[in-house]
Amino acid sequence: xxxxxxxxxxxxxxxISTPHxxxxxxxRGIIHDPATKALLRKRWASKAWLICRCDYKDRRCDVxxxxxxxxxxxxxxxxxxxxxxxxxxxxxxxxxxxxxxxWAAGAEVGKPPTAAMDAVLxxxxxxxxxxxxxxxxxxxxxxPSGTVVVVSGAAYTIAAGSAFRWTECGYExxxxxxxxxxxxxxxxxxxxxxxxxxxxxxxxxxxxxxxxTPS
Numbered sequence: 001x002x003x004x005x006x007x008x009x010x011x012x013x014x015x016i017s018t019p020h021x022x023x024x025x026x027x028r029g030i031i032h033d034p035a036t037k038a039l040l041r042k043r044w045a046s047k048a049w050l051i052c053r054c055d056y057k058d059r060r061c062d063v064x065x066x067x068x069x070x071x072x073x074x075x076x077x078x079x080x081x082x083x084x085x086x087x088x089x090x091x092x093x094x095x096x097x098x099x100x101x102x103w104a105a106g107a108e109v110g111k112p113p114t115a116a117m118d119a120v121l122x123x124x125x126x127x128x129x130x131x132x133x134x135x136x137x138x139x140x141x142x143x144p145s146g147t148v149v150v151v152s153g154a155a156y157t158i159a160a161g162s163a164f165r166w167t168e169c170g171y172e173x174x175x176x177x178x179x180x181x182x183x184x185x186x187x188x189x190x191x192x193x194x195x196x197x198x199x200x201x202x203x204x205x206x207x208x209x210x211x212x213t214p215s
Contacts (some may be wrong), residue, residue, distance in 0.1 A: 005064055006039050009072050011082040011148045011155035011166055011184050012131050015039060018168045022075040023200060026051045026085050030070055037064040047118040049085040049125075051077060053092055077199035078157045079166060082148035082184045084125030086117060099197050106191030117188070124186035134183040137190060146199040147190060149180035156180070159205035171204045 006017040009026075029045025032038060051074065063071045074080035077087075087096040104111045124132060133150070140149065140163065147158045148166070156163040162174035183190060193199070 005037055007064065007070070007072050008168065009074050009080065009083050009085075010168070011079050011157075013043075013083040013125060015043065015072065016168060020075075020169055021054075021073045022079070023054070023202065024051050024074045024077060024080055025054050026072050026074065026080060026088070027069040028072070028085075030067055032064050032070045034065055034067055039070075047122040048114070049083070049118070049121065050088040051080040051085045051092065051095075052088045052090075075166065075170065076157075076202040076205070078146040078148055078185075078201055078205075079155075081146065081186075081189050081193075081199055082155065082157075084121050084186055084189075086121060086189070089114060095200075099192055102192040102195040102197035103188060106195035107188065120188050121186055124188060132186075134185075134187055136180055136183055137187070140177060140180050144190075144193040145205075146185075146193050146197075146201060148184040150182045150184050151177055151180050155184055157201070157205060159201055164205055171202055 004017050004019040006015055008016050008018045008020065008022070010016060026049070028043070028049045031040050031042055031045050033040060074083070087099045089096040100111055100117065103117060126132065136149070141161055143149070143158045145159045149156050149158065151163070155166040156177065157166060157171065163177040164171040164174055185193070
């Protein structure tokens with residue numbers, strides 16, 4: 001049996017091996033060896049960390065078989081944003097423009113070029129080769145849907161005021177959590193969420209937010 005590739009991104013930005021893929025793909029440049037389909041030691045080759053559609057113009061490819069980009073996968077957009085990625089302006093133009101507009105509104109600046117957003121995100125996600133941890137910006141109950149926080153070392157995604165624990169297999173049922181230790185979503189992305197950007201959430205969370213019983 002073929003082992004799953006190491007190409008699933010966690011909310012912390014780590015890249016793990018699991019058969020569970022998710023709703024989105026994306027990349028950080030070329031960070032794999034196509035001959036072995038194994039990751040190189042580096043975890044990014046570009047400051048542009050993207051969130052892409054899994055289907056685009058009927059294109060098909062053998063994952064990690066070429067040298068054009070390294071296909072990574074995310075459970076949903078909240079996880080991808082928490083890891084420090086942003087929507088792609090090629091395959092997700094509408095979402096990318098919405099994200100940029102919300103970013104500008106949250107920061108109270110003019111619409112930034114993509115390179116400027118990437119530079120800010122890179123500073124917010126990387127600290128001496130590790131991951132930055134950010135202070136909580138507001139009480140848990142006031143966080144917008146799509147925000148990812150850390151509680152006792154575990155990542156939780158907020159949806160409609162409830163906290164869902166992320167696992168590599170998917171989200172667990174909502175928990176009654178009153179507080180969190182830190183913010184996992186980069187601060188600039190959090191400002192975009194608070195300014196109105198609405199990420200695509202996993203159906204479990206989307207159903208809960210709509211008032212249905214999650215399955």
